[in-house]
Amino acid sequence: MTAALADQARLDLPAHWPAALGPRALAGLDATTPFLAVDLATVAERYTAFTAAIPGVSTFYAMKCNSADAVLGTLAALGSGFEVASAGELRMLRELGVEASEVLYSNPIKPPAAIAEARRAGLWRFSFDSEGELHKLAQYAPGAAVYIRLRVDDSTSLFPLSRKFGAEAHEARALLLLARELGLRPYGVTFHVGSQCATTSAWRQAIAAAGRLMTALAEDGVQLEMLDLGGGFPARYVERVPSLDQIAATVNAALAELLPYRPALLAAEPGRHLVAESAVMVTTVLGREVRAGENWLYVDVGAYNGMMETQQTVQQWRFPLWTSRTDHALVPHLPFTVTGPSCDSSDTMFYGVNLPATIEVGDRLYIGSAGAYTLSYASHFNGFAPPEPVFVGGPIGAGVPAPAVPASLVPAPAVPASLTGAGVPAPGVPAQLPASLTRVAGRS
Known part of the structure; x- marks a missing residue:
């Protein structure tokens, strides 16, 4: 990159940085760092765009990546x-x-007590990928609907997930037939192409594998009711990723071409894609030093209290960065190593990132696309508190009643009486969110 291009790259925030969380807006938030500023309007926009891009596919948000009440409430609404x-x-x-009847339990290996608790609550759909799990489900959730997780190629994702979970294709048919023998309901098939998947072809290959399983099971008199596309839908950080339109085009074509029939429920479990770009991690510079000719910047958030994904990828995970300096785009930049506040020398997030040469103690560093796997990973390691979330924008505003959920957006699936359990309410999403969620720029 020429010097001129490098200068131009510093003049503008990334296009996907939320407008509501620009440097001036962040400077106006009255909160102690580190904190995670979350724009709920961006969460809503991402959800709306996702559901429009893949029509007919129901969204089941993977809440592990960000389970803040306000985020969950926005999506539920x-x-x-x-x-x-x-x-x-x-x-x-x-x-x-x-x-609970509207929820999918997609962890393939579950504690017996958790299965029983979920079943009592009215949850009736459980994932599995092994014979041992089927026997647990038959014992603790008799009659439940089960869906098998297939092992698929996830080699093009930043976080491959196929080693820990997933039944081989040649095992899946026998396992679903065993489920039927055990009194469970063979309900569906799911897969996961890996978190932050970088190629659209991964979804086509996985859907093809699911289609072959569906064809084989039809010979046994089993017609599956659900195909769950899992997660892996990427968010925008620094590196290029397939756009939602590109992924949707591949998925829509594969669903039309590679399945022997269309299941009653097509599902997807996006997580990172819906929330990552909605948030900015706001952190303060604690120290600036030069060590062996290398510029070091010490900030009050690190891998152990919010930025663990930088460690998981051996410091190859690049986030968009900006600073609170008014001269950010006007002065020369220098390469910095950015490290966290703990006493662990491996608690370092970024190497060789270009930041203003004028940055000093007390300035703030803004880490963009930080809405996923930050709060949920954060700990109190070394006595440093996790970042607090601060919410702005979105359909949930201060003093404004939470929006009612349009009936057209909440199709109630037909749940057999044998699966709902005595005393379990009929499926549905509440038309009104709790009053505790009707606030903005507050703490969850």
Whole structure:
């Protein structure tokens, strides 16, 4: 990159940086760093765009990547479903008024007590990928609907997930037939192409594998009711990723061409794609030093209290960065190593990132696209508190009643009486969110 191009690159925030979280707006937020500024309007926009791009596919937000009440409430108000990985996550949703019958439990390996608790609450759809899990489900959630997780190629994702979970294609048919023998309901198939997937072809290959399984099961008299596309839908950071339109074109074509029939429910579990770009991590410079000719910047957030993904990728995870300096785009930039506040020398997030040569102690560093896997990973390591969320914008405003959920956005699936359990309410999403969520620029 020439010097002129490098200078131009510093003049503008990335196009996907929320307008409501520009440097001036962030400077006006009265909060102690580190904090995560979240624009709920961006969350709503991302959800609306996702559902429009893949028509007929129901969204079940993967809440593990950001489970702040205001985020969950915003999505629930828009008609989103939810996917959980634990009984604890299900409890959080129920406290917000989300019906357990509207939730998918997609963790393939679950504690027996969690299965029983979820079943009692009215959750009736459970993922699995092994014979052992089927026997647990038959014992603790008899008669439940089950969907198998297929192992698929996730080699083009930043975070491959296929080693820990996923049944091989040749095992899946027998496992779903075993589910039927155990009194469970063979309900569907799901997969995960890996988090932050970088190629659209991964979805086509995975849908093809699901289609082959559906064809084979039809010979056994089993017609699946759900195909779940899982997660992996990428967000924009620094590196280029496929656009939502490109992914949607591939997925829509694959669904039309590679399935023997269209299941009653097509589902997806986006997480990072919906929330990453909605937030900026705001952190203060604690120190600036030169060590062996290398510029070091010490800030009050690190891998252990919010930015763990920079460690998971061996410092190859690049986030868009900006600073509070008014001369940010006007002065020369220098390469900096940016490290966290803890006493752990490996608590370092970025290497060789260009920042204003004038940056000094007390200035703020803004880390963009920080809405996913930051709050949920944060700990109190070394006594440093996790960042607090501060919410702006969105359909939930200070003193404004939460919006009612349009009935057209909340199709109620037909749940057999045998699966709902005695005393379990009928499926649905509350028409009104709790009053505790009707605030803005506050703490969750």
